[in-house]
Structure formats: C-alpha cells, structure tokens
Amino acid sequence: MKLMFIGARLFDDVALYTKNNGISTVLTESNPESPNLSLADSHYIVPRGMEHPKEIAIKEDVDGVVPLIGIDGPLFDVALLKEELERDYGLPVVASPPDAVSISGDKVKTKKFLVENNIRTPEYNLINSGQVQELNEFPLVLKQAQGQGGKDIKIALSPDDVQAYLEQYDSALAERFLDGIEISIEILRWNGQSVPLVPVYKGRTTLDCIHPLHKIKKAPLNVENIDTHELNHTIRMIARDIGEFMGVEGTSDLDLILNQADNETFVLEINTRPSGTRYLTAAS
Numbered sequence: 001m002k003l004m005f006i007g008a009r010l011f012d013d014v015a016l017y018t019k020n021n022g023i024s025t026v027l028t029e030s031n032p033e034s035p036n037l038s039l040a041d042s043h044y045i046v047p048r049g050m051e052h053p054k055e056i057a058i059k060e061d062v063d064g065v066v067p068l069i070g071i072d073g074p075l076f077d078v079a080l081l082k083e084e085l086e087r088d089y090g091l092p093v094v095a096s097p098p099d100a101v102s103i104s105g106d107k108v109k110t111k112k113f114l115v116e117n118n119i120r121t122p123e124y125n126l127i128n129s130g131q132v133q134e135l136n137e138f139p140l141v142l143k144q145a146q147g148q149g150g151k152d153i154k155i156a157l158s159p160d161d162v163q164a165y166l167e168q169y170d171s172a173l174a175e176r177f178l179d180g181i182e183i184s185i186e187i188l189r190w191n192g193q194s195v196p197l198v199p200v201y202k203g204r205t206t207l208d209c210i211h212p213l214h215k216i217k218k219a220p221l222n223v224e225n226i227d228t229h230e231l232n233h234t235i236r237m238i239a240r241d242i243g244e245f246m247g248v249e250g251t252s253d254l255d256l257i258l259n260q261a262d263n264e265t266f267v268l269e270i271n272t273r274p275s276g277t278r279y280l281t282a283a284s
Contacts, residue, residue, distance in 0.1 A: 002026065002062045006053050006078070008034040008043070010068040010274060015039040026060050028053045050074075050081040057091060065093040066250075070274050072148050075101050082249075094190070094250040096272035103246060104272045107173055108145045114267055117245050119238070121267050122257070124175040129166040132159050139177035139207060144169060148271070150211030157207070178266060180205055181258040182212050183221060185235055186275045187243040188251055196239035198284045199232050200277040205257060217277060219284035226263060235265060248272055 001023045005011055008029040015036065018025050027040035030048045037043045046052035057065050065085060067078045079101040082093035096104070103109045114121040127135070142165045144152040152169070155177060156162045165172060182202040188195040201222070203215030221235070222228050239254045246252075253275035255268040275281065 001064075002060065004028065004053070004057050004060060004062040004065045005040070005068050006050075006065065007068040007070075008036045008040075010070060011036040011039055013068070013274075013278070014066070026056065026062060028056055048074075050077045054081055054085065057085065058089060062091070065091060067093070067095045068274065070276075072105055072146070072271070072273070075105060075272060096246075096248045096250060096252065100246045100248045100252075101272050104248075104252070104270045106145050107143055107147075107269060110269050111173065113246070117242075119242065119267055120264060122176045122178055124173055126171060127162070127166075127174045128171045129163065132162050132166065135159060135162060135174070137176070141175040141177050143173045143175065145173065149213060150209070153209060153211075155207050155209045177207075178205060178257045178259045178261075180260045181223060182215075183235060183256045183258060183265070184212070184275060184277045185239045185254050185256070186251060186278065186281055187239045187248065187254060189243045189248050190250070194240045194243045196236035196243070197281050199235045200280050200284075202277070213276070217280055219277070219280040223258065226258075231258070231265075238265060238267065242267070242270060246270065251275070251278075253277075 003023055004026040006028050008027055011027055025040040027043040028046050030046055032045045044056055069078060078095050079098040082095050083098060085091040085093050103113050111121060111124055138157050140156045142154045142156050154165050181204055183199050184202055185199045186197040198219050199221035200217055200219040202212035202217050221232055223231060242254060251274055253271040257266045257268060259266055
C-alpha cells in the first residue's frame with residue numbers, strides 16, 4: 001500500500017505505524033524547514049494550496065490521501081480536493097466533505113445545525129451594537145463565526161462589556177455561559193461507520209475565559225458523584241449521532257460542557273480535523 005500525507009507537522013503521529021506495517025509514504029509540505037520530512041519514504045516541497053498535492057497524488061499513483069492539517073483555514077480546500085479525487089479518480093481522501101466542513105468551520109452554522117437536529121447546545125443570539133440594551137442575562141460568551149484556540153472570544157459580565165466587544169467587531173454570537181466541565185471527544189468515521197473514542201476532561205469553565213489549551217486535561221473522563229459509565233456512554237452516543245448527521249469522515253473532534261446546574265451535556269462545536277487531545281485519547 002502507498003499513501004500520501006498532506007502536512008508534515010503531525011506526520012510523526014503516524015510515521016511509526018506506516019513503517020511497521022509496510023506502508024509506503026509520500027509527504028507534501030509547503031515549509032521546507034518543517035520537522036518530520038525525513039520520516040517519509042519521499043517528500044515534496046510544494047506551494048500552499050491543494051493543486052500540487054492533487055497532481056502528486058495522481059502522479060505517484062497512491063492508494064489514498066490522508067491530510068494531516070490541524071488548523072481550520074485550509075480545511076475547505078481539502079474538502080474540495082477530496083470531492084475531486086474521489087469523484088474523478090476513485091482515490092479515497094480521509095477527510096470530511098464540503099458540507100460537513102462548511103458547518104464545522106462556522107460557529108453560527110454549527111449552532112443552527114445543532115438546533116435543527118435537536119441537539120442540546122447553550123442558548124444563543126446573534127447581536128449587533130443596536131441590541132446591547134436588550135441583553136439582560138449575564139454572563140455571556142461572545143464569539144465570532146470563525147476562529148479557533150480561543151481567538152476572538154470574550155466573557156461579558158455586563159452590557160458595557162458587550163459594547164466594548166462590539167466596538168471591535170460589527171456583530172457577535174452571544175451564547176449563555178455555563179458553569180461546568182469542558183469535555184472533548186474524537187470521532188472516527190469511514191464508509192458510514194462511526195467510532196466515538198474516549199471523552200477527555202478539559203477543566204472547569206471560568207469567567208476569566210481561560211482556554212482548555214492552558215488547563216490540565218485528563219482521560220478517561222471521571223466526574224465526582226456522577227455515574228462515569230453512563231456519562232461516558234451518553235457523550236459517545238452524542239458524538240456518534242453528530243458524526244452521522246453531519247457526514248464527517250476521517251477524524252473529527254466534538255467539544256461539550258457538562259452543566260453543573262443539571263448535569264446535562266451541551267454541545268459547543270465540532271471540528272473536522274485532528275484533535276488537540278489525541279495523545280490523551282491514545283494513552284487512555
């Protein structure tokens with residue numbers, strides 16, 4: 001078997017597996033200084049974008065393409081590459097299709113998707129500066145439609161906080177703040193089969209807006225005074241259902257909050273890319 005991987009930064013995650021299983025590897029990367037280039041059997045330095053990886057996949061006559069991209073920006077181009085290679089060349093690309101990426105890459109579309117599919121998510125409104133005085137329940141989580149890693153997120157404790165945020169942005173997604181535990185779970189999905197993995201504890205929500213990147217994470221999930229088996233099963237079934245409703249493929253990541261007030265789970269977002277908690281998941 002011969003596989004092509006797009007992106008070198010995460011290639012060390014899979015290099016040992018491919019070597020031990022006799023899989024030939026071709027790697028494409030836009031940064032000549034990127035680590036892990038030498039781990040592949042062959043590699044190409046290419047311009048940014050998916051046109052050159054497409055040409056190399058066809059030229060090298062690979063059996064499949066595996067994008068290893070951990071940021072949101074290129075994911076829609078990857079989805080279009082998948083669509084073309086699978087449709088025109090019968091070449092499988094282990095990534096989500098355009099419809100799924102269009103939802104996951106936009107927090108407003110994600111909210112609408114969750115509501116339309118009766119999946120519990122924190123209450124929200126789309127607001128602009130003319131609506132600030134109508135807001136009377138705080139705290140609120142203010143977000144932009146695009147962004148990852150906590151970018152452009154603010155916890156508003158008052159109308160003045162909202163007004164200050166809207167001086168920087170024309171509008172915002174305003175979401176009810178939930179006091180609880182942040183949880184992440186990966187979903188593997190291929191050929192219509194879904195495998196939700198291990199829920200990961202990512203710390204408590206805070207009014208300081210500390211992102212889980214800066215908190216201690218643990219797996220498997222274990223919450224005091226709650227039936228751990230039942231909670232983990234519930235989260236895995238939510239992840240499975242969302243993966244199937246969206247039609248994700250490859251690996252995706254689901255973020256949730258376990259609300260302290262009622263011990264109910266609320267879905268925040270879905271990411272159609274490798275999870276930042278993948279090492280904890282693998283270890284547990």
